[in-house]
Amino acid sequence: MAFMCAAGKHRRPSRMKRSTARAASVAALTTTGVIGTLAAPALAAEPAVEQTGLTPVITIGDTVADQIDAQAAAQKQAAEEAEAQRKAEEAARKKAIAEAKKARAEREQKERAAREAERKRLNAYVAPISGSYVSTGYQASSSLWSSGSHTGIDFHASTGTTVHAVGSGTVVETGWGGSYGNQIVIKMNDGTYTQYGHLSSIGVSVGQTVTPGAQIGLSGATGNVTGPHLHFEARTSAEYGSDIDPVSYLRSHGVNV
Numbered sequence: 001m002a003f004m005c006a007a008g009k010h011r012r013p014s015r016m017k018r019s020t021a022r023a024a025s026v027a028a029l030t031t032t033g034v035i036g037t038l039a040a041p042a043l044a045a046e047p048a049v050e051q052t053g054l055t056p057v058i059t060i061g062d063t064v065a066d067q068i069d070a071q072a073a074a075q076k077q078a079a080e081e082a083e084a085q086r087k088a089e090e091a092a093r094k095k096a097i098a099e100a101k102k103a104r105a106e107r108e109q110k111e112r113a114a115r116e117a118e119r120k121r122l123n124a125y126v127a128p129i130s131g132s133y134v135s136t137g138y139q140a141s142s143s144l145w146s147s148g149s150h151t152g153i154d155f156h157a158s159t160g161t162t163v164h165a166v167g168s169g170t171v172v173e174t175g176w177g178g179s180y181g182n183q184i185v186i187k188m189n190d191g192t193y194t195q196y197g198h199l200s201s202i203g204v205s206v207g208q209t210v211t212p213g214a215q216i217g218l219s220g221a222t223g224n225v226t227g228p229h230l231h232f233e234a235r236t237s238a239e240y241g242s243d244i245d246p247v248s249y250l251r252s253h254g255v256n257v
Contacts (some may be wrong), residue, residue, distance in 0.1 A: 123189075124212045125167045125253035128196060128232050129155040129219065134257055135229060138245050151243040152195065152233035153257075157219040159200050159228040165210040166194055167253065172238055174202050180231060181223025184216055185238050192249070193238050197231035198223050 136154035157163075169188040177183035180197035184204060187193055200220025210216060221228040234249035235242040250257055 122168045122211060125250060125255045126164055126213045127155075127250070127255055127257055128164050128166050128194075129157050129161060129230050130164070132156050132161075132230075134247070138247060151240070152197075152231050153246045155219075155230040155232060157228065157230050159218070159220045161219040161230070162215050163196055163199065163217045163219055163230055165212065165214045165216050166232075166250065166255070167212050169194070169210055171204045171206050171208045171210065171216075174204060174206055177223065179224035181225065182217070182220065183223075186210060186216075187238065192244075193235040193242075195231075195233040195235065197233075198225050198229060200228075 132155045134153045135156040136150055138150060138153050140150040142150070165186060167188050167190075169186040171184060172187045172193070173183070173185035175182070177197060180195070182199040182202055183195060183197045184199065184202060185193060185195050196217065198220055199217040199222060201218040202216075203218070204210065204216045219228060219230045232246055234244050234246045236244060247257055
């Protein structure tokens with residue numbers, strides 16, 4: 001009777017569902033944590049590792065592999081969307097910064113323009129009586145004046161006409177001035193002095209600062225006069241006798257009379 005000698009047990013064939021490339025891909029996904037996020041029952045349905053005596057190989061079915069691919073695609077899409085959101089936020093931030101810089105530059109430009117306009121206004125000069133004219137000139141000779149000549153100029157004006165400061169300065173004298181009647185003397189910012197005489201009303205006080213065109217009083221006929229008008233003088237000091245030509249003075253500051 002013949003006997004057959006068994007050389008050993010036969011192994012059952014491997015249940016590989018994917019190519020070696022698929023298995024390698026799955027191994028890579030395992031290291032990145034993709035497979036780990038799948039539900040345990042999904043992997044339990046397939047043998048995890050087949051003992052071949054060689055390097056262990058994970059064997060999975062088509063359904064699980066498709067889930068892995070879908071999850072990897074979803075993660076990629078989520079990463080792309082997050083990057084797009086980051087870029088959008090960065091662009092919005094840069095736009096906001098640029099708009100803020102532009103607004104600040106425009107505001108600073110307006111402020112500079114306003115300061116320049118105010119500087120020009122404060123340095124400007126105006127006529128002491130608006131829309132009037134010189135009725136008696138400087139150094140005109142007459143017995144009406146104790147000095148024998150006119151120390152200022154007269155502007156035609158009826159009683160109660162507004163009298164303006166011709167420029168920026170500080171009031172240094174107000175009140176009765178003898179032949180000048182009610183008067184105001186202002187020290188101008190350039191160091192000269194201006195005088196306004198024969199006023200019917202005084203609207204400022206000593207120490208008060210004034211700006212070009214500010215109302216300081218009303219014209220009248222107080223003091224040594226023959227009728228209402230404004231007597232205007234320009235001086236190098238506050239004292240009588242330091243007068244200079246008022247017409248030239250005003251014209252040197254851009255006021256034509």
